[in-house]
Amino acid sequence: MEFKDLLYARKSIRNFTGEPITKAQVDAILEAATRAPNACNFQSWFFYVVADKAMIEKFSPDVYSLDWIKKASVIIVVCADPGRLEERFGQRVGNNFVTQDTAAATTNMLLAAADMGLGGCWIGHFNDDKCRSLLNIPSRLRPVALVPIGHPAEQPPQRPRNPVEKVSLVIGDLR
Numbered sequence: 001m002e003f004k005d006l007l008y009a010r011k012s013i014r015n016f017t018g019e020p021i022t023k024a025q026v027d028a029i030l031e032a033a034t035r036a037p038n039a040c041n042f043q044s045w046f047f048y049v050v051a052d053k054a055m056i057e058k059f060s061p062d063v064y065s066l067d068w069i070k071k072a073s074v075i076i077v078v079c080a081d082p083g084r085l086e087e088r089f090g091q092r093v094g095n096n097f098v099t100q101d102t103a104a105a106t107t108n109m110l111l112a113a114a115d116m117g118l119g120g121c122w123i124g125h126f127n128d129d130k131c132r133s134l135l136n137i138p139s140r141l142r143p144v145a146l147v148p149i150g151h152p153a154e155q156p157p158q159r160p161r162n163p164v165e166k167v168s169l170v171i172g173d174l175r
Helices: 003-009 023-034 055-059 068-072 083-089 091-115 128-135
Strands: 045-050 074-080 142-150
Touching: 003 091, 023 045, 023 074, 023 091, 045 091, 055 068, 068 142, 074 091, 083 091, 091 142, 128 142
Parallel strands: none
Antiparallel strands: 045 074, 074 142
8 A cells, every 4th residue: 555545544443343353463563663763762662462352351441431442353552661761861851752652653553554454543541550450561661552453343434634734834945
């Protein structure tokens, strides 16, 4: 798929068939995540791939309030690992970097999933303490996003975006 087509094909999918995805597909999604740009190449991320159906069932309502997440084939929990970046740059800058690093990795995951005909959704609002407890995530890691992925049960329409002219300002001359 051409990159521009991929950008338009990717949508937030919140309805899955429940059909499993393969290890090769998960590996490709994780590989795409690790190819994301990141501060100082510290790769300040860690990914929990939840493929166990009984464990996926436990995500709703405790970790995430809506039950559509239960139909995902996998849920990838994206965690920030701020240690080295905070040591080098201090807490504020290190925290900014890990936020950017994990956001870039999450974007790559969703694009890779869409490229394979899979769907996913970026969930940023969830109970990170309950997620940490459920998966026994060590204190050095901070869960920052849930990414449920699976085979789409529907193809929602493309949602409108603001025109580039409304969300940008060019300073200087472009030719």
